[in-house]
Amino acid sequence: MEAAGSPAAAGTGDDGPGGGAGETSGRLSREQLFVLVSAASMNLGCMMAYSILGPFFPHEAEKKGASNTMIGMIFGCYALFELLASLVFGKYLVYIGAKFMLIAGMFVSGGVIILFGVLDQLPKGPIFIVMCFLVRIVDAIGFGAVITASSSILAKAFPNNVATVLGSLEVFSGLGLVLGPPLGGFLYQSFGYEVPFILLGCIVLLMVPLNLYLLPSYESDPGEHLFWKLVTLPKVGLIAFVIISLSSCFGFLDPILSLFVLEKFNLPAGYVGLVFLGLALSYAISSPLFGLLSDKKPHLRKWFLVFGNLITAGCYVLLGPVPILHIKSQLWLLVLVLVVNGVSAGMSIIPTFPEILSCAYENGFEEGISTLGLVSGLVSAMWSVGAFMGPLLGGFLYEKIGFQWAAAIQGLWTLISGLVMGLFYLWEYSTTTRRSKPQNIVGTEEEQAALLPNEI
Template identity: 85%
Template structure:
C-alpha cells in the first residue's frame, strides 16, 4: 500500500523510505506532529465534540416539549429516526462529490449549518403547535443531519490524507471527543433546561459551534485533488468491503438498539431513580471512548491483526448482548452488576471492531485499483458514514418493535445474533482469503526452485 510516489511502505506499514536518503534516515519515523497535522487534529476534535453534543442534547427534555406541542410518541420517534436516514443519503452524495466541493469548504460549511440549525431548534417552542411545529422539527432535524454528514465526511478524508500511516490511531483517538460529546450533551442540556428553560441549551451550544467556524477557517489546511473515475457501486460490490459494511451496520445498530430500550428495561427491572439511568449508559460510552485509541494504535502498529480484532470484537459484542437480559435460555438471573459489566465489555469490543474498519476498507480499495487521493478517501468516508447511519436507523426502529413484541431479553439476544453473524461471516472470508493466497504462493515457489536448478545444473556438470 503506497501513499504518493515518494513513499514506499512494507506490507505491514513498518518501513518507510522517502526519496533516496540513507537507510538509517529512511527507517526513522517523525515523532512530532507537523503544524499541519496538529491543525487537522484540533479541527476534527472540535467538530466531533460539538456535533455529538448537538446530536445528544435533545434526549433529556425534547420529547416532553414535543408532547406539549401535540406530537405523538410515534412522531417523536420519527423525528429522531429521520436524522440517521438523511445522514445516510447525504453521506453518499458528499462522499462522491467531495473533490468537486472541496474538503475545507465542506467541513466549515457543515459546522456553520450545524450551529445555525441548533439555534433554530431552540426557538421551535415559539412555533404554533400541531402540524406546523412537527413540520419545522423535521425540517431542522434533516438540515442538522445533512450538515453533520458534510462535516464528518470531510473530516475523515482530511484525517486520512494528513495521517496516511496512522489512520486507525488518529480516528480511534478522536473517538474520545465523540464519547465526551455524547456523555456531556444530555447532562449539560438537562441542567440548562432546568435552570433557564427550553431555548437556552440550544442557543448556547449552537453559538459554541459557530465560534469554532472562524477558528477552523484559519487553521484547517486545504487539500486539492482531481476527481476520480470510480464510484460507490464499484466500492461496495467488492466482496470484502461489502462484508465490512455489514459489520459496520451491525455494530451501529447495536449502539442504536439501546437508545429506546435500555432505559425502560432498567427502570422497570431494577426500580432505579431516573437520574441513575444515565450512569448505566455511561459505562458503555466511556469504555468505548477509552479503548478506541488503544485499538487504533494496535491496528496501525500491527496491521495483520486488524482482521482478527474486527472478528473477535463482533463475537464478544454478540456474547455481551446475550447477557444484557440475559436471554432466558441461559437461565441466568438478571442483575444490575451483570448488565453494567456487559455494557462496559461491549463498549471495549465495539472499539475493537469499529476502529479497524476504515483502514481495512481503504487498504482493500487501493488493492483493487482505486487511485490514491482525496477522491477515494471521500468515497471511503462517505461509505463508512452511510453504513453507520443505516445501523443507527435500523437499531432503534427494530429495537423498539422487538421490545414491544417479545421483551428486552429476547430483543437484545436477536441484536447480538446480528453481530454474531457478521463476525462469523467476516472470519470465514478472511480464512478463505488466507487459503487462496497460500495456494497462489505454492506454484510460484515451485517455479522459482525449478529455475534455480536450471541455472545451477550446468555449473555442477
C-alpha cells in the same frame, strides 16, 4: 517541528501517499497539528450535540403525543438523511472542497441544534412531530458533510497512520458521548428543555471560526473510479455490513435505553445520562489502543473485526438480560455490559476504515483525496444505514416484545456479521495459500536449474 509550508510538510495538491505532512520526520508538522486540533474540537462538539437527546427527549416527545415507534423514527430519520448526504458529499468532495464542506456543515448543524431547542413551544401532536423530523433532517445533512470531509482530511494528512489517528480522535468522540447525556440531563432538570440545545448549538457555532482559521485546504483532481466499483468489492461489501450491524446497535440504544432505565430502576432524568457513561467511556479509552494496533500490526485487524462483533452480540443478549437466561435485571449488570460493549465496539469499528482503504488501493484505486472521499462517504453512509435501522427497529420491538427480547434480537446482527466476516477471512487465507504454493515450487525449480551446472 517543521513549518506547514516546507516541502516535507506540504500536502496540498499531492495525491500520493506522502500527501500528508511530515510523515518521514516522525514528528507532527504545524499543518498536522492544526488538523488534529480541528478534528478533536469537531468530534467533541458534534458528539455532545448528537448524544444530548438520549436522557430526556424521548420522555418529552411522549408528552407531546409521540409514540415509541414515532420517537424511534425521529431518531432514525437523522441517520437516513445522513446516509444520503454522505453518498453525495463523498462523490463530490473534490469539487466542493473538504474545508468548505466541513465548515458549512458545522454552521448548518449548529444553527438547527439551537432551533431544536424551541420545538417545545409548538402545540402537541402532528405539528411538533413534523417539525422534529424537519430539524433532524437538516441537522443530518450538515453532520454528514462534516463527517465525510473530516475523515478525508485526516486520512490525507496522516496517510500512514490512519487507524491510529482515527482511534485517538475517538477519545474526543467518546468524551462528547460521555458529556452529552449527563450534561443534557442535568441542564434539562435544572433549566428546562431549551437550555441544553441552545448551549450545545452555540458551542458548535463557535467552532466554525476556529476551523476556518486552523484547517488547511487540500486540492485534488477528480478520480477515475466510481463509488459503485468500491462498494461492489466483496471484502468492502462485507465490511460495510459489519459497520451497519455495529451502528444499528448504537442506534438501538438511543431512543429506548433511557425509557427502560426509567421504567425498570426509577432513576431521575439527570442520573439516566450517567448510565450511558459505561458505553461511551470504555469506547473512548479503548479506541486509541485498537487504532495503534491496527496500524502497527495490520494482520490483527481481521481478528478485531470478527471477535469484536461476536463479543458485541453476547453483550446484547445480556443487556436485558434475555428472559431464557433467567438472570435478574440489575443496574450494575447493565452498566457492566455497556462497558464491555464499549470495548468490543472499539475493537470492531476502528479497523473498518483502514481495511476498506487498503482494499481499495489493492484494487487499483488512486491514492489521493478522491479515493479518500469515496471511502469516507461509504463508511459514513453505511454507519447511517445502521443508525437509521437501529432506532426504528428498537422502538418497534420495544413496544411489541419489551426491551430484553428486543436487545437480544438486535444482537443477532453482530453475531451474523462476525461469523460471515470470519468465514470470508478463512476463505481469503485458503485462496492466498493455494496461490502461493505453485509459485514457490516454480521458484525452487528455477533456482535448481541455474545452480546445478555450476555445481557439476
